[in-house]
Amino acid sequence: MRPTTSTTPASLQLADAKAVLAAQPFSRLVGAQLTAFGDGRAELRVPLAEHHRQQDGVVHGGVLSYAADNVLTFAAGAAVGPAVFTAGFTISYLSPARGDELIARAEVVRAGARLVTVNAELFDQRDDDEHLCAVAQGTVARR
Structure with a gap:
């Protein structure tokens, strides 16, 4: 991880x-709210409401993908500066998100000359407990 200079x-x-x-x-x-940013890390929170959910009450996968995409890119920006954009990412859904808030945390794994590799974990917060609901890995390109 390359620290912010x-x-x-x-x-x-x-x-x-x-x-x-x-x-x-x-x-x-x-x-969405950005709650942490710096040193190759970022945290994004989304207060969950009815409009974030599918017909069965679980949070739509698109909301989790949005959070992963943004937190991966913000973490990269925290390491190498603001001139970055998502080149691609993968997400694995581990369990349904049902809580009151979605928390996405990302950390840079490696900042190269052109590409930044970032990992993220997404948590569903309910009753003051965080439940891991998805993981993502992304590649962020420098402009």
Whole structure:
């Protein structure tokens, strides 16, 4: 993992990343919030509501994929700077998400000259407990 090389305070870096997320109309629609950002790591939270769920009450896989995609890319940006975009990712759904909040955490595995490899875990939070519901690995490209 390559650490962030910036003289900007971490709180300002998080504020800048939050502004990037807030500029994404779909992220606003989903209700996503960036809660951690720096040193090749990121955390994204989505408060879950009825409109995030399928007909049987579990969270739609597209919501989990959205969270994985965004948190992977934000973690890469925390390591190498903001000029990045998702080149691809895979996700494995481990158990249905049914809780009140989705938590996605990602960490850079390797930051190369062109590509950044990132791993993520997604948790379904219910009753103050986190349940692992998906894992993802992504490749993020530098512009």
